[in-house]
Amino acid sequence: MARPREFDRDAALKAATDVFWSKGFAATSTEDLVQAMGIGRQSFYNAFGDKRRLYLEALEAYQRNATSCHIGRLTTPTSPLDGLRDLLVGLIPDDDALRCRGCLGNGSVGEFGITDPELMEMRERMIAGFRAKVIERLREGQRLGQIDPEIDIEQAASFIEITMSGLQLAARGGAGAQELHALAAFAVERFRAR
Amino acid sequence: MARPREFDRDAALKAATDVFWSKGFAATSTEDLVQAMGIGRQSFYNAFGDKRRLYLEALEAYQRNATSCHIGRLTTPTSPLDGLRDLLVGLIPDDDALRCRGCLGNGSVGEFGITDPELMEMRERMIAGFRAKVIERLREGQRLGQIDPEIDIEQAASFIEITMSGLQLAARGGAGAQELHALAAFAVERFRAR
């Protein structure tokens, strides 16, 4: 019916994601993008709309994937506290080049703050399911007597979230893998019942 | 000897800081800056070098001031745990417009990561004294039996730092003052000896 697209859309999206991830939105030019994606300018606009739409699509796919990984790490271990530790430790890649990119989602918060309603809507949409899983695991930990029964679960969940942000921002700032892994374990240990 | 400058350099620097703080480096144009600073273009370049030098100067002054405020809050209360709580709670302004700007230093980490050696040097220089004060207060807390003696002080200090980052990033993302104050208190409470 029509000429087929020559490039792999998903691969191009991934390449674009990597550029945004490393450099942020504002510092990334469309030239950077088409270069990294290996496609022509018009193909770029045909397939992805414009720079902002591409960013939104990249961020959405990134968050979806990241959340799924997080939930996997959180729920796989038998013990709730182990799950929480795997969640936090698993945020921090051993590979320097990966780790020092930090988190695209946090980058988006830092760059746009509350200025973009569409981004805020996306954040809320993405966080909800994940947060529910964290709460579930925290409750389970309290039920098993592994987590301090004095702790307020909602606050603990928020605390896990900001700890994730803090770890990832430290990673972007150049902190070492070993140090951050230890710090992740330290944070989880603060929940343990004694 | 020569014509005196007509504007207040410190006030102009403060105005520039506010713009960088809200929008980040890349998204701020020199036009934004001269507008906010209320000075002419040439005066801008005469007095501050260029956009990057101005950013470095703004960030340095910001960090110096912020660190001094943090240390004040940390050391004023008699009780170490109260000092740590004041430190974290004091990060979060009640005023919405202030709070949702987050922290310029964290913004710089998010925007530049490890790509700018001059920024990394500044970060290390700024963190050192503050971290020492946190460690001092933590040790005092352990000595007084207020802080869990099992806790490793170095890790606890790093943990305080990432908690600060996490809180400020959440503030930039639009989290409420009450929620973040409670979260700050929650974090400190994790240290208490029982």
Next chain:
DNA sequence: CCAATTATGGACTGATCAGTCAAAAACGGA
């Protein structure tokens, strides 16, 4: 009052920005 020096305002620079246009090319269906 003049000379030296610095500050100011506004026009100007080439580079880069995001995004568009038009024509050629590659396909499937008739």
Next chain:
DNA sequence: TCCGTTTTTGACTGATCAGTCCATAATTGG
């Protein structure tokens, strides 16, 4: 083979970017 549709290519757009130039203004020491 030819048509309708979409992709590709590369040139092109006006806007904005960071930074400079220059003529004029304001100041102080001589």
